[in-house]
Structure formats: structure tokens, C-alpha cells
Amino acid sequence: MDQTMNSYHEPVLADECVQMLATAASGIVVDGTFGGGGHTRRLLDAYPQIRIIGIDRDPDATANAPDDPRVRVVLGNFQEIGRIVADELDSSHGGPGTVDGVLLDLGISSHQVDSAARGFSYHKSGPIDMRMGTDVSQSAGDIVNEYDRDDLRDVIRRFGEERFAGRIADAIVDARPIDDTTALASVIAGAVPAAARRGGHPARKTFQALRIATNAELDALSTGLDSAIKLLGPGGRICVISYHSLEDRIVKRRIASGTTGCVCPPELPVCGCDQQLELTDLGRFRPSAEEIAANPRARSAIMRVAAKVSA
Ligand SMILES: C[S@@+](CC[C@H](N)C(=O)[O-])C[C@H]1O[C@@H](n2cnc3c(N)ncnc32)[C@H](O)[C@@H]1O
The missing domain is CATH 3.40.50.150 (Vaccinia Virus protein VP39)
Known part of the structure; x- marks a missing residue:
């Protein structure tokens, strides 16, 4: 920089x-x-x-x-x-x-995305947190590990506009519990077909969705x-x-x-x-x-x- x-x-x-x-x-x-x-x-x-x-x-x-x-x-x-x-x-x-x-x-x-401990980055290993402030009670990890499959798919689809939301939700549910951002990113990457992996990191849209949902x-x-x-x-x-x-x-x-x-x-x-x-x-x-x-x-x-x- x-x-x-x-x-x-x-x-x-x-x-x-x-x-x-x-x-x-x-x-x-x-x-x-x-x-x-x-x-x-x-x-x-x-x-x-x-x-x-x-x-x-x-x-x-x-x-x-x-x-x-x-x-x-x-x-x-x-x-x-x-x-x-x-x-x-x-x-x-x-x-x-x-x-x-x-x-x-x-x-x-x-600062928030670069701090691994805040959990916003799919490039850095950290807890799946993503809370912007202390006013937020539920972390992104709670959504990842506790939402039922359909609710998880809806979050990923609605807030990430991710066309593979259903496949990603299935992969996350199968891999639970997931407690690290890079582990989550690789589960997501494995659910996105190789042919569709253009236009950025395959976990980008899902991470965006989890962040938006966590912080309303x-x-x-x-x-x-x-x-x-x-x-x-x-x-x-x-x-x-x-x-x-x-x-x-x-x-x-x-x-x-x-x-x-x-x-x-x-x-x-x-x-x-x-x-x-x-x-x-x-x-x-x-x-x-x-x-x-x-x-x-x-x-x-x-x-x-x-x-x-x-x-
Ligand atoms: C893109 S950064 C702003 C950077 C700032 N304009 C600067 O030049 O340093 C967005 C900031 O907004 C805060 N934020 C996001 N949503 C908020 C909300 N609903 N209420 C208060 N702060 C919020 C985030 O915590 C973050 O610090």
C-alpha cells in the first residue's frame, strides 16, 4: 500500500x-x-x-x-x-x-477486514465472528453452525445474491461444526462448481451475505x-x-x-x-x-x- x-x-x-x-x-x-x-x-x-x-x-x-x-x-x-x-x-x-x-x-x-480476529476475511484464519460492534449478539458463526439448511440457503441467496446458495448451504451443514474463517472458505469453495469460479474468490458472496445478516x-x-x-x-x-x-x-x-x-x-x-x-x-x-x-x-x-x- x-x-x-x-x-x-x-x-x-x-x-x-x-x-x-x-x-x-x-x-x-x-x-x-x-x-x-x-x-x-x-x-x-x-x-x-x-x-x-x-x-x-x-x-x-x-x-x-x-x-x-x-x-x-x-x-x-x-x-x-x-x-x-x-x-x-x-x-x-x-x-x-x-x-x-x-x-x-x-x-x-x-481495519475490520484486515483484523483476522474480527472474522470478516476469507483469506485470514480467525473465528467466524463478523460482528461490527458490541451491539450485535449473534455472530456469523452462530448462523453458520445453528441455522437450519433452508434458512442458511435463504441468507446466502438473499444477501449474497449467490446462485449456488443451496449447494453451499448443504456443504456447510455437512461440515459442521466449522469454527474458522479459512475452513469455512474452503467448504464454500468446494461447493462452487469449478466452471463457475470466475469473478473473484468463490467465498466472496457467502461472506458478504453472512456479514450483512449478522449486522442486519x-x-x-x-x-x-x-x-x-x-x-x-x-x-x-x-x-x-x-x-x-x-x-x-x-x-x-x-x-x-x-x-x-x-x-x-x-x-x-x-x-x-x-x-x-x-x-x-x-x-x-x-x-x-x-x-x-x-x-x-x-x-x-x-x-x-x-x-x-x-x-
Ligand atoms: C467503510 S467504513 C468507513 C470509513 C470512513 N469513512 C473513513 O474514511 O475512515 C464503514 C464504517 O461504518 C461502520 N458502520 C457500518 N454500519 C454501521 C451502522 N449501521 N452504524 C454505525 N456504524 C456503522 C463500520 O463499523 C465501519 O467502521
């Missing part, structure tokens, strides 16, 4: 994010996925007047809080962004209110997006960086529903649908070839940005 890169996590699409949050330069931004604080640091450098509330569910991440009076970092799930921010604004800014920007940089950090990531995203949009003041912006199609689909649909105003037939004298225009779609951004060359983990990233049009 480039020596100038952040060893905890190199922020993805950071220039684009800083640019899109210029409207919050002298306001409050919530970094809902603080991680190594890479995006936060870039915002602090660019905008001297900015204030940031950082949230992460992983205590390893909240330990990275910079020594800067403009930042507060809180341990929590961005699913509860409304309550967390209300508490922070209450104590530090004299009362509840709105914010000017929200950033969600989804998934896991390089998609529920957190749906709830967190709604709450984050509610929290924005007029003109406030939300930037969401996704790394796979399941995440991006949720973000894309939520922005699309916010950009659709009243859908009543024009002949109706009064609106009966109660659907109000809430957001302006400011587009989507992909990493440049240079960014991907410097940081291959940016490869699949897509950032969608929207602005709040009404309170």
Missing part, C-alpha cells in the same frame, strides 16, 4: 464528498460511519468552520476521534441517527435542530436513510457511498421516492396522496481510474447525493 495512505482505512471518493458537502462548510455534518475518520479529517481540513458529529458502532473506530474541538464521536448505530444527533445537539449546541449534511460510507473498514445491515440502512433525511434542514445534503448492488438499490429507491412529488391526477382539486417533494437528486459519482489504481478497494464504490428541498 502507498505509504501516504491511511493504514486504518483510506477514504473513498473523498474529493467528491468534500465538494458535495461544501454547502455545509459552516454548519453541522453527521459522519454516520466514522471508521478511521478519513472523510471527517478531509472535511475538517477543507472547512475551518465546520462541526462534525461522528457515529460508528465499532469501538475500534470511535477510538480514532481526532483531538479537535469541532468533532464529537459517538459509539452507536446510524439507524438511531435521529436520537443520537438530538442528544448531541441538546448537550453541545443548545437544543434540538437540523443538520446541514450527512455522510454514510457503508460496509466495513480496511440493510435494515439499518433503510431506517437510517429515512431518519437522516428527516434530520436535514432545507438545502442540507446527504451523500451515501455503497459497495454492492443490495445497498445501492436501497439508496437509489429512497432518493427516487423523495424526488417524486404529488402523484394525484391533475383533475383532482386537492392533493389526496400526501406525497410531498422532499429531495433533489444531485447525481451519482464513481471513483476515477487513478483512485482505483491507488486504492483497489474503491473499485465497486458508488456515491449518490441528494439535497433536502423541504423541512
Whole structure:
């Protein structure tokens, strides 16, 4: 890795994010996925007047809080962004209110995937854990060793979009108990037909599925997006960086529903649908070839940005 890169996590699409949050330069931004604080640091450098509330569910991440009076970092799930921010604004800014920007940089950090003991990696031997934070009780190992075959297949199919989910679930059930990530990866690899082993490691999709299920990531995203949009003041912006199609689909649909105003037939004298225009779609951004060359983990990233049009 480039020596100038952040060893905890190199922020993805950071220039684009800083640019899109210029409207919050002298306001409050919530970094809902603080991680190594890479995006936060870039915002602090660019905008001297900015204030940031950082949230992460992983205590390893909240330990990275910079020594800067403009930042507060809180341990929590961005699913509860409304309550967390209300508490922070209450104590530090004299009362509840709105914010000017929200950033969600989804998934896991390089630090999490590179720490064998966290169990996220199919390349490194470790316990099958995958819990992002202490708020999660069930580990991925519990799913692997305790779910019945059909439930396991459904998790792998739904959250991994893995076409061999049934065969993989059978192989896992036959090999139980499995307590090591690399042992699990080889059971999965043995269940995927050789002819289909193109496009990455054969365990990639199943590991993604187990991680998403363990941390209820998609529920957190749906709830967190709604709450984050509610929290924005007029003109406030939300930037969401996704790394796979399941995440991006949720973000894309939520922005699309916010950009659709009243859908009543024009002949109706009064609106009966109660659907109000809430957001302006400011587009989507992909990493440049240079960014991907410097940081291959940016490869699949897509950032969608929207602005709040009404309170
Ligand atoms: C891709 S990393 C963020 C990296 C960060 N932007 C940086 O530049 O260092 C994602 C982080 O979000 C955290 N995370 C994921 N889902 C979360 C949730 N629902 N609530 C709070 N934190 C979450 C993970 O623990 C991880 O630290």
C-alpha cells in the first residue's frame, strides 16, 4: 500500500464528498460511519468552520476521534441517527435542530477486514465472528453452525445474491461444526462448481451475505436513510457511498421516492396522496481510474447525493 495512505482505512471518493458537502462548510455534518475518520479529517481540513458529529458502532473506530474541538464521536448505530444527533445537539449546541449534511460510507473498514480476529476475511484464519460492534449478539458463526439448511440457503441467496446458495448451504451443514474463517472458505469453495469460479474468490458472496445478516445491515440502512433525511434542514445534503448492488438499490429507491412529488391526477382539486417533494437528486459519482489504481478497494464504490428541498 502507498505509504501516504491511511493504514486504518483510506477514504473513498473523498474529493467528491468534500465538494458535495461544501454547502455545509459552516454548519453541522453527521459522519454516520466514522471508521478511521478519513472523510471527517478531509472535511475538517477543507472547512475551518465546520462541526462534525461522528457515529460508528465499532469501538475500534470511535477510538480514532481526532483531538479537535469541532468533532464529537459517538459509539452507536446510524439507524438511531435521529436520537443520537438530538442528544448531541441538546448537550453541545443548545437544543434540538437540523443538520446541514450527512455522510454514510457503508460496509466495513480496511481495519475490520484486515483484523483476522474480527472474522470478516476469507483469506485470514480467525473465528467466524463478523460482528461490527458490541451491539450485535449473534455472530456469523452462530448462523453458520445453528441455522437450519433452508434458512442458511435463504441468507446466502438473499444477501449474497449467490446462485449456488443451496449447494453451499448443504456443504456447510455437512461440515459442521466449522469454527474458522479459512475452513469455512474452503467448504464454500468446494461447493462452487469449478466452471463457475470466475469473478473473484468463490467465498466472496457467502461472506458478504453472512456479514450483512449478522449486522442486519440493510435494515439499518433503510431506517437510517429515512431518519437522516428527516434530520436535514432545507438545502442540507446527504451523500451515501455503497459497495454492492443490495445497498445501492436501497439508496437509489429512497432518493427516487423523495424526488417524486404529488402523484394525484391533475383533475383532482386537492392533493389526496400526501406525497410531498422532499429531495433533489444531485447525481451519482464513481471513483476515477487513478483512485482505483491507488486504492483497489474503491473499485465497486458508488456515491449518490441528494439535497433536502423541504423541512
Ligand atoms: C467503510 S467504513 C468507513 C470509513 C470512513 N469513512 C473513513 O474514511 O475512515 C464503514 C464504517 O461504518 C461502520 N458502520 C457500518 N454500519 C454501521 C451502522 N449501521 N452504524 C454505525 N456504524 C456503522 C463500520 O463499523 C465501519 O467502521
